[in-house]
Amino acid sequence: MKRDCPETAGGIRCQQGVATVHLRSRAGYRRAALIVSISVTLHFFLEAMPTTAQKINLLDLDLPDLENWIVAQGYKRFHARQLLKWIHKHGVTDFDRMTDLSKALRAQLRETAEVRVPEVILEQPSSDGTRKWVLQLDGHNRIETVLIPDHTGRRNTLCVSSQVGCALECRFCSTARQGFNRNLSVAEIIGQVWIAARRLGERPLTNVVMMGMGEPLANFDNVVKAMNLMQYELAYSLSKHRVTLSTSGVVPALYRLKEVSDVCLAVSLHAPDDALRNELVPINRKYPIAELLEACRYYIEGDKRRKVTFEYVMIDGVNDSDQQARALVRLLSRVPSKINLIPFNPFPGTDYRCSSPRRMEQFSQILIKAGFVTTLRKTRGDDIDAACGQLVGQVRDRSRRQLVGLKSGARG
Numbered sequence: 001m002k003r004d005c006p007e008t009a010g011g012i013r014c015q016q017g018v019a020t021v022h023l024r025s026r027a028g029y030r031r032a033a034l035i036v037s038i039s040v041t042l043h044f045f046l047e048a049m050p051t052t053a054q055k056i057n058l059l060d061l062d063l064p065d066l067e068n069w070i071v072a073q074g075y076k077r078f079h080a081r082q083l084l085k086w087i088h089k090h091g092v093t094d095f096d097r098m099t100d101l102s103k104a105l106r107a108q109l110r111e112t113a114e115v116r117v118p119e120v121i122l123e124q125p126s127s128d129g130t131r132k133w134v135l136q137l138d139g140h141n142r143i144e145t146v147l148i149p150d151h152t153g154r155r156n157t158l159c160v161s162s163q164v165g166c167a168l169e170c171r172f173c174s175t176a177r178q179g180f181n182r183n184l185s186v187a188e189i190i191g192q193v194w195i196a197a198r199r200l201g202e203r204p205l206t207n208v209v210m211m212g213m214g215e216p217l218a219n220f221d222n223v224v225k226a227m228n229l230m231q232y233e234l235a236y237s238l239s240k241h242r243v244t245l246s247t248s249g250v251v252p253a254l255y256r257l258k259e260v261s262d263v264c265l266a267v268s269l270h271a272p273d274d275a276l277r278n279e280l281v282p283i284n285r286k287y288p289i290a291e292l293l294e295a296c297r298y299y300i301e302g303d304k305r306r307k308v309t310f311e312y313v314m315i316d317g318v319n320d321s322d323q324q325a326r327a328l329v330r331l332l333s334r335v336p337s338k339i340n341l342i343p344f345n346p347f348p349g350t351d352y353r354c355s356s357p358r359r360m361e362q363f364s365q366i367l368i369k370a371g372f373v374t375t376l377r378k379t380r381g382d383d384i385d386a387a388c389g390q391l392v393g394q395v396r397d398r399s400r401r402q403l404v405g406l407k408s409g410a411r412g
């Protein structure tokens with residue numbers, strides 16, 4: 001640490017913690033010894049103290065938060081918009097480069113604030129163009145985020161994580177195996193988007209899906225703020241049709257979501273009846289299918305064109321029979337739906353296998369014939385373990401494996 005102090009009358013020049021003493025007499029020696037000892041004590045005291053109070057990470061603030069903060073600093077509300085644009089649209093983290101802010105404001109920002117983005121410690125490109133980034137959050141926790149460009153390069157979808165690990169224990173998901181540590185902050189969620197936008201360069205980030213590690217509705221407030229940031233014109237300008245939240249079905253939080261957000265909804269269904277879903281997606285024991293579908297209907301109510309996307313992972317011999325496809329048709333007949341069939345992605349330690357291509361085709365034909373818009377999702381990035389359900393990062397598990405985080409996340 002550098003710390004300068006001016007030359008003292010006693011003849012001590014103290015610079016960067018080094019004391020030079022000029023001596024003229026015995027008394028001078030004693031005085032000098034005293035001053036040196038005070039100076040050394042002071043030096044260690046100052047070393048131990050933080051140089052400034054903890055700085056606020058501006059990446060943690062959405063527009064209302066940023067406005068409140070900047071006004072509290074004695075500046076005008078509109079400065080928040082300038083800052084937001086610099087940070088998110090232009091990717092600038094150095095206040096000195098924010099040239100339309102006054103020098104005084106820049107100086108104050110340097111003292112009190114910072115723009116701290118999670119550190120990318122590994123970038124893994126897949127042979128199919130998918131890119132996975134491993135982000136270091138703090139000493140113990142790493143998360144993963146995945147960029148999925150389409151074959152034209154015009155559509156770039158980012159799969160964003162919302163928690164370190166996951167508490168939900170879905171049987172077919174690798175993230176679940178790791179347990180749960182904590183929710184991501186707003187900065188850690190929007191930081192993934194910030195990083196992808198910078199690394200895409202000229203190419204636009206066109207879509208975000210909250211389908212990475214974690215259950216987004218169990219980290220409600222931070223996820224909503226981050227999704228707001230994604231949609232601001234001053235930030236990433238993504239329309240509500242291009243941001244999708246995927247949930248395994250935290251029903252009370254779905255009702256809350258409708259009050260504060262309007263993004264697209266995807267629901268991880270994976271089974272056409274409660275008995276099987278209880279086993280595959282244990283949160284179903286708390287919020288069974290009928291309650292979940294009622295909440296889905298409510299979420300899209302009022303907009304006749306809207307549909308909920310139901311995700312259904314295809315697991316060999318578990319949920320992929322014709323009978324189960326027909327049961328799914330009956331179940332979803334009263335909810336405006338699209339169905340997204342996902343080939344099961346294997347991971348070490350799982351006994352499940354993916355359904356055969358023929359089985360998936362037959363299953364999807366039953367849905368299509370019944371009138372559902374059905375897509376069979378192509379597996380992307382599986383050579384780098386970046387496909388659905390394969391994200392693991394590094395999680396220091398602190399869960400009691402009891403649907404941790406749901407109470408606070410779901411009901412706020």
Ligand code: SAH
Nearest residue numbers: 173211215246247248268311344345388389
């Ligand atoms: N917790 C949220 C979002 C994370 S999982 C949710 O449950 O929706 C994102 C999607 O990947 C979900 O549909 C999930 O069920 C699916 N998924 C998880 N593990 C998978 C696997 N091994 N193979 C294929 N899809 C998987």
